[in-house]
Amino acid sequence: MPKPLPSDQATLPETPGAQALLGLAQRALQIEAQALLDLRDRLAGAPGRALLAAVHCILACPGRVVVMGMGKSGHVGRKIAATLASTGTPAMFVHPAEAHHGDLGMVTPSDVVLALSNSGESEELTGLLPVLKRLGVPMIAITGKAESSLARHADIVLDSAVAQEACPLNLAPTASTTAQLALGDALAVVLLEARGFKAEDFARSHPGGSLGRRLLTHVRDVMRAGEAVPAVGPDTRFGDLMREMSAKGLGAAAVVDAARHVLGIFTDGDLRRKIEAGVDLRDTTAREVMTPRPATIGDDLLAAEAVALMEARRITTVLVVDAQGVLVGALNTNDLMRAKVI
Template sequence: MVATTTTPAPEQDRAGIVALATQALDIEAQALLGLKQRLAGPSGEAFAQAVRIVLACKGRLVVMGMGKSGHVGRKIVATLASTGTPSMFVHPAEAHHGDLGMVTPGDVVLAISNSGESEELTALLPVLKRQGVPLLAMTGRPGSSLARHADVVLDSAVEQEACPLNLAPTASTTAQMALGDALAVALLELRGFKAEDFARSHPGGSLGRKLLTHLRDVMRSGAAVPRVSPQAGFGELMSEMSAKGLGAAAVVDAHGRVAGIFTDGDLRRKIEAGVDLRTVLAGEVMTPGPRTIRDDVLAAEAVSLMETHRINVLLVVDADGVLVGAVNTNDLMRAKVI
């Protein structure tokens, strides 16, 4: 096999390529600015009305679109569904062959078509009207067939496509996607949707783990927690620390309440200070009144506390201050909370 090398493009070629890219971005940016200006003016009431209709919907927001508009529609559905608005995508062509049965009287339909004349969509309009389903249209032609049959028209018109031929959907699909995001954000805010709600629909993501994982789910508990009494000798203290591998040991009183902690860092500092450790007791070398955390909090709170105070180990207590667990940074990393 003959190795090949890539010859860097001449500077003028690079400049020309970048110019094409920036021109496309300029056109799309202008499309979004135009969309913003219309929303601040006459289009604003239509947008607000669409939001009110979706908020009042007892079913789902059913999104439809052909071609590139269909791809945009699928993304809008994904965003809406993850931010508190039950949504689904129905392909217009498949709707003609049975999938229209997915649309129920309690739903709202959002039909997306830049031209507003997509044959597969317009052919569905009489059926949707007979069902009495509210119809929202997102189109670049407010005078189109789709717009004329819609209850509310969301104007997504653009002056030109980023495509040099002004043919391939580029700026128009950007405008559609941005308008869909604006719809999702408005609905999210008005529903009072919070980060915890987002996490519940993303349990496998990092945010879901941070907001749904409780400390009791990841902490060490029972015999896995290194603990000694204040009267324990230094040998017993070190044995307990070595056996449990936490990097520290809790010092607890007769009732199991935390009196102090002794860490690997404390050991290093005692050795550096020349302390004779052979005869000391745990209560004499421990750090009294260590940072503790309740077992009923989120694991993310433990991360925040450890980062704030620059500590690697936290002792976990119940409402009475009794030691019930312990956690270190490695435990939180394994749980992917960090």
């Protein structure tokens, strides 16, 4: 048995055996890359028209795209179904073998079937074709054999043929499954654009991801509010201003009038700069040391917009106001990091 390769590729021994293994890896990648380039070029002809027909068929479908496939094609099919569902096209995967034992009831006449088989002769899949025809379900096939049983029964055929597999024996599904997956991704991307699917729509189907947090989290969800917001009047003595800042731990304090309209802000950075400039702060007031007309943001805006504002202004704290300019909250970069918005 050959020894396992070291985990640190920088220390790969310069031996004939190691170079041969790297050569095999490069050959596999070259074959798969060429298969995708060939697939792309074929879309300029009849295969491209078939792809557009598939897009129109799915767009007209009032139900779901039911993806089916056996073996490696089944694994690819699951991924395609997940990609479609996350990009605005309702989709689900149904295992052909389970469909023979009751799961075919998941398929309705309002659906579209997307069937994957490189050979087009998978028994579990071809055995369902007569039933699916009786249901009147439109069928789109992704297959590498244009004359196969699956292709003959399908309403639309997407050609995923490859010149050879990346497997040295030309047996294991490698380049053919890569082509299936890429063709499924291309179909999903075209459907996404045709539906006018936006980043906000993507976020709604990915609420737990970083994109979902950035596009679904609002300022009001992460800001400090009420007594947690450090705020003082303009005539507040400097010592009391510092006590308010220290007590609330924001690293800044808002300066507001009697109606809590924002007049200015004083931050830890302001304090450092004034000390470095030799300013005697002992007898000053908040009005005298504050930065007037500070950056503010509305609580109904996205937290990502607060991040953009803070980056543009090179600040770490922003005050939150309502439509009348009344202070309602505050947040800093730590608050946004805790919410995983940044």
